[in-house]
Amino acid sequence: MAKILIVDDAKFMRLTLTNILKKANHEIVGEAENGKEAIQLFNELNPDLVTMDITMPEMSGLEAMKIIRKDSPSAKIVMCSAMGQQKMVVEAIEAGAKDFIVKPFDEIRVLDAVTRVLN
Ligand SMILES: [Mg+2]
Numbered sequence: 001m002a003k004i005l006i007v008d009d010a011k012f013m014r015l016t017l018t019n020i021l022k023k024a025n026h027e028i029v030g031e032a033e034n035g036k037e038a039i040q041l042f043n044e045l046n047p048d049l050v051t052m053d054i055t056m057p058e059m060s061g062l063e064a065m066k067i068i069r070k071d072s073p074s075a076k077i078v079m080c081s082a083m084g085q086q087k088m089v090v091e092a093i094e095a096g097a098k099d100f101i102v103k104p105f106d107e108i109r110v111l112d113a114v115t116r117v118l119n
Contacts, residue, residue, distance in 0.1 A: 002026050003045070004029065004051065007050060007052045009053060013080070021111075026114070034057055035060055036059045049118060054080065054092065055082070062092055065097060075096075080102075080103060082103050
């Protein structure tokens with residue numbers, strides 16, 4: 001069981017991830033809808049893991065991850081991408097993302113990634 005921060009500008013995506021993760025007994029400690037909020041909530045909540053959407057208004061997930069990892073190099077961040085974002089996924093992994101999950105979310109893949117990154 002981990003404390004997880006969910007970051008996505010789409011409410012439906014946050015809801016989908018919340019349902020999947022809660023079923024596996026994880027605690028959703030916060031939700032953010034852009035990169036700026038993500039940084040703020042990360043610092044406030046100190047979650048065990050962050051699911052981070054790539055494309056968001058105000059500040060992208062990629063940018064937010066880089067800033068979070070500068071202060072907290074051990075932050076565990078799983079990127080959430082849409083189909084066709086391979087280039088950004090590669091950039092995210094190079095910048096320190098621990099794994100990525102692709103939308104539409106598949107429950108088993110989400111839990112696999114989260115479990116692997118937490119261990
Ligand atoms: Mg998005």
